[in-house]
Amino acid sequence: MDDNIHAPTVPSGPTTGRSATRDLSKLSLTDLREEKERIEAELSALSSVLSSHGVDMNTPLTTFDGFPRDDIDVAQIRTTRARIIHLRNDHKDVMKWIEQRLHEHFANLQQARGTSAAADTTTISATPQPGVTGVTATSEARTVETPFAKVNSVVAGSPADQAGLKAGDTIRSFGGVNWMNHESLTKVAEVVQQNEGRPVVVKVVRKNDSGRTAELTLALVPRRNWGGRGMLGCHLVPL
Template identity: 40%
Template sequence: MKMTGGNSSGDSEITMDDVTLLIKKKDEIEEQIKAYYDVLEDQGVGVEGPLVDGEGFPRADINLYQIRTARHNISCLQNDHKAIMADIEEALHKLHAREKAKREQDEMEAQEEAMERQVALPRPFARVDAVTEGSPASGAGLRVGDEVIEFGSVNTENFQNLQNIASVVQHSEGKPLRVSVIRAGQKAQMSLTPQRWAGRGLLGCNIVPVQR
């Protein structure tokens, strides 16, 4: 493929600038072809008109050299135009193919990163199955379905039963607790302060253990 700007070493170097240059060259060729057609039109012969009279002698009413030159140049330029159109099509195809491959690679890397993050997360030991509107838990951003991996000093490693969480809550009234959960496959952190409110308990949510 004949690329402008010296970018013939490989597909990886094809850019939109190369395509733009090819299109500019195509436009220049089309302008030249039109100019030569104008010459033929001025002479009144066109591309196929006869250059000899009825007796077979060169016509004296036209500029034979100018016409032959114009016809020859039109033929050459049309070949150039066909070739550059093929170059443009090929360049666009390769450019689009490379962009598609890059998008697919980016998507694959994003999926791999998401999987790595998911694998790196601790296993949850409890799950939130109810959150009351207007409660401390609701205000902290806790949601139904959140899988708990850290609740204050309680974590996956030291959790034994729900009494561990109850004990932390009772001893932390009015004090913020760091709560970490897994939500939609990603880790989310929030600050939850156990405190008296209009409803029951200090949290306003229900937490159940996760079967291991």
């Protein structure tokens, strides 16, 4: 009998098929982002496979006396877990190259701008909104903090509405979540669940009536029983 049947079997060699045949060091930032999104989509699908069995990455696959459980497909679960481990490693590699590409892009931008860099930083005045701590826009922030989600709708009187969030805003950070680690917005949901009743700093990009782009920092407090569905009262869609 396998003494460690609940542990996934991880074969040696290349991990993800596409990543194994692609040299990440030669990919553009756009290609790396596509690879990141592909990996995250597969991770989400594999997570659903585990959930369909009622298990996660750490659920024991043996009975109390050490025999394989007969109420689940142990072989499929082990294979799925192994694939998830591979993809997580691939995801780390992709994120490493994305970070490097961002640094390179920023360095090239700074070099091209030269002494005019300071002139490219703009402060945009706007009517204060509830929960808004500042309104600024800089090309550096746009380079490093690319928006990853769009606010599709906001319910009146909801926590999102009270924080000053508006339909059409794009999210560039939600607590510690950004476009590099949001994992198809699953990390946003985790932040919401972990911060009920506590303010979460949300940085958004908004176009004003004149067409100029403003960057706002909002304080959003997730809470239940505000009179509507969910803890935010808004609908986010990934970009």
